[in-house]
Amino acid sequence: MPQNDDVLVNRLISGQREHGRLKAFVGTGLVLNTLAFGYFWLESIAWLIWPSVFAVVAWLFSVFLLHHRQNRAVVMLNSMLILVQINLATWVFGSESGLHMALWPLASIFAVNNRVPMTIAIIFAGVCLVSFATLSLYAPEYTQYYVFSGLKEILILIFGAILVSGVMSIRTVFSAQRNSLIQLANHDALTGMYNRQYFTTFLNYQCSIAIRERSTFTVAMGDIDHFKAINDTHGHDKGDEVLKHVAKCFNTYLAQSDAACRWGGEEFLVFIPHSTIEKGLPVIEALRDVISSQQTQGIKVTMSLGLVESDGTESIDALLERADQLLYQAKSAGRNNVQTQRATT
Numbered sequence: 001m002p003q004n005d006d007v008l009v010n011r012l013i014s015g016q017r018e019h020g021r022l023k024a025f026v027g028t029g030l031v032l033n034t035l036a037f038g039y040f041w042l043e044s045i046a047w048l049i050w051p052s053v054f055a056v057v058a059w060l061f062s063v064f065l066l067h068h069r070q071n072r073a074v075v076m077l078n079s080m081l082i083l084v085q086i087n088l089a090t091w092v093f094g095s096e097s098g099l100h101m102a103l104w105p106l107a108s109i110f111a112v113n114n115r116v117p118m119t120i121a122i123i124f125a126g127v128c129l130v131s132f133a134t135l136s137l138y139a140p141e142y143t144q145y146y147v148f149s150g151l152k153e154i155l156i157l158i159f160g161a162i163l164v165s166g167v168m169s170i171r172t173v174f175s176a177q178r179n180s181l182i183q184l185a186n187h188d189a190l191t192g193m194y195n196r197q198y199f200t201t202f203l204n205y206q207c208s209i210a211i212r213e214r215s216t217f218t219v220a221m222g223d224i225d226h227f228k229a230i231n232d233t234h235g236h237d238k239g240d241e242v243l244k245h246v247a248k249c250f251n252t253y254l255a256q257s258d259a260a261c262r263w264g265g266e267e268f269l270v271f272i273p274h275s276t277i278e279k280g281l282p283v284i285e286a287l288r289d290v291i292s293s294q295q296t297q298g299i300k301v302t303m304s305l306g307l308v309e310s311d312g313t314e315s316i317d318a319l320l321e322r323a324d325q326l327l328y329q330a331k332s333a334g335r336n337n338v339q340t341q342r343a344t345t
């Protein structure tokens, strides 16, 4: 469908944006942990060097997983990594540093991520809870490494940055899932065109626009000719391919401002805004011509159409009833033609 929102929806569904966010998340973690490693190395804090080497390796492994599109594994691995680092950092800088507070947003982020199975999210939240209690009870009360007080702030910033990018990646996951549901609810699974339910709402909306603007629009109802014979001769799968081919003709031929749907079976609807029979007929005739001039799977396909004009005042049922009658006339007139009728009011 040549509509902007579909382009957006498709991009989200392909997970590109989620993947991009995760890349930013992992990139941030890798850079910050590498910086921390460099600091420990320069300051010769031997016992903190090894955990930071481990962390850098884990972030690098996340890069590898991202490359193989293992997004769920990336989310889980990174959450574990941050959990371990929070534990370690609170032990080093003392409970007064408040670093262990970061366990709560971490557990929440993990829990709300639909990519993570519920059982694992519950276990992870439990581990966060136990870690928090242990750190509150047993981590040194005072900040031990006064000399690194600047580092403590840096670490808090690191956690902050990681948490913020984590929240953003979760938001994107939700957004992608929401759009995926919208896509499923509004589109026909076989052809990818808008479905009957969406188009009914869409037409009602367009009626109210036409009434407000005192304009007219046209709607064409089209039906593939002798489709049963196509199925019977070539098989149901080939019939499906014909439906997809016809949908492709609609998508490529119609303008951005037009809209079309698979109304059901081998029936399609076309909506042309701000048009009359005189303006709409050439478009529909050309569409019919495009379909009949091509072959798909070695099968010649034609379509009969009924075109009606409306000022938006009649009900959708009445409008489509008129289009259906014209379609019937087009079939009776020998098929592969368009019949028209102006607004009734």
Ligand SMILES: Nc1nc2c(ncn2[C@@H]2O[C@H](COP(=O)(O)OP(=O)(O)OP(=O)(O)O)[C@@H](O)[C@H]2O)c(=O)[nH]1
Residues within 6 Å of the ligand: 190, 223, 224, 225, 226, 227, 228, 229, 231, 235, 236, 237, 238, 239, 240, 243, 264, 265, 266, 331, 335
């Ligand atoms: N392959 C396939 N066939 C479908 C689908 N939906 C409906 N059909 C078939 O479409 C055919 C419609 O046939 P009819 O309504 O008899 O009309 P027709 O053969 O197109 O004949 P005319 O409309 O009179 O030109 C039926 O055989 C349905 O089984 C689908 O999703 N895929």
